[in-house]
Amino acid sequence: MYFKRLVLSCAAVIFFLLTIFYKYVLVQQEIKENKLQVVCTTNIIADAIKNIAGDYIHLDMLMGPGVDPHLYKPIEQDVTKIAQADVIFYNGLHLEARMSDLFKNMQTIKTTVAVTQDIPVAKLIRSQEHEEYFDPHVWFDPKLWAYAVTTISQILQKHDPKHKNTYQKNSSIYLEKIANMYQVTRKKIATIPKHKRVLISAHDAFEYFARAYNCQVMSLQGISTASEAGTKDIQKLANFIISHKIPAIFLETSIPPRNIQAVQQNVASHGLTLKIGNELYSDALGTYGTKQGTYIGMLTYNVATIVQELR
Ligand SMILES: [Zn+2]
Numbered sequence: 001m002y003f004k005r006l007v008l009s010c011a012a013v014i015f016f017l018l019t020i021f022y023k024y025v026l027v028q029q030e031i032k033e034n035k036l037q038v039v040c041t042t043n044i045i046a047d048a049i050k051n052i053a054g055d056y057i058h059l060d061m062l063m064g065p066g067v068d069p070h071l072y073k074p075i076e077q078d079v080t081k082i083a084q085a086d087v088i089f090y091n092g093l094h095l096e097a098r099m100s101d102l103f104k105n106m107q108t109i110k111t112t113v114a115v116t117q118d119i120p121v122a123k124l125i126r127s128q129e130h131e132e133y134f135d136p137h138v139w140f141d142p143k144l145w146a147y148a149v150t151t152i153s154q155i156l157q158k159h160d161p162k163h164k165n166t167y168q169k170n171s172s173i174y175l176e177k178i179a180n181m182y183q184v185t186r187k188k189i190a191t192i193p194k195h196k197r198v199l200i201s202a203h204d205a206f207e208y209f210a211r212a213y214n215c216q217v218m219s220l221q222g223i224s225t226a227s228e229a230g231t232k233d234i235q236k237l238a239n240f241i242i243s244h245k246i247p248a249i250f251l252e253t254s255i256p257p258r259n260i261q262a263v264q265q266n267v268a269s270h271g272l273t274l275k276i277g278n279e280l281y282s283d284a285l286g287t288y289g290t291k292q293g294t295y296i297g298m299l300t301y302n303v304a305t306i307v308q309e310l311r
Contacts, residue, residue, distance in 0.1 A: 021044075035058040036053075036160040037058050037087075038059075038088040039059075040093075041063055041072075043285045047285060047293075048115075048152050048197060051198040052153050053167060053170070062078050071095075074099050086159060087110075088103070088111065093124070094130060095283075103212050113152075113155050114153055118151045135208065137204075137206070137282070141209070141211060142212065178206065178296065181300060185300060194309050196247075198217070199215050201217070202257075203249045203279065203282070213303075220260070222232050234262050235266065249277065253284060254282060255282065264276055277306075277307070279310075280306070286301075
């Protein structure tokens, strides 16, 4: 008798818990469905969206920390996420080279937005390797990234008019923070003597940075990581480093280090020491929740690292 009562009360408790869980799932689902469903490619774009829209939207990001967007191929889950989205944000300018077809195909049925679409063409840097393309790494010029932030904000306001005022206010605050960060980081870079302000890294991600911060840049690979650096490129870069007495070169978090190490070995074969500086963030932010996991934190960190190694 006692056993039967125990079984019955256990069953009642389990039923009660299941009911609560089911209701919770339903509520969560409703919340999710009421929110604008947004998908973006890189975590740099995700950071801008989060600063503007916070929890008012449901955001899915396709590429996390350390992912190279030039080589990223969409997986099955990405296609499902994109199919369910109301708005899709991507960098454009051929950054997500292997996803271009997917976005093109989606264009007629979905709102797909290249966040770089409103940057005046005159402000873009043309690719040295492919005349028909522009350099996609525009986030390294905070003034250009401000255009992208504004574009994201306008699209969100249009598709989620309920929160229009909040999005407007949040983007103004965020743009001001970006402008302040630019002023502070520019002053820091200016403390490096002009002849030492040469940034050497694995791929051409820093052309906009160089223009915005008055530096010189050199790299092993072209603008996309799809092309491999050859022995000649390594030799050429090593010669430049030796003749200009460059103290350090930089690794990038989303690019394998082998080519930069080859340059270091080449310089060493001439009896000279070349330091490999800390990794710079180029095409992806750091882990979410860390300082480098935000756009402002990433640029601040990069500048501090460059100043420390070159000054
Ligand atoms: Zn890149």
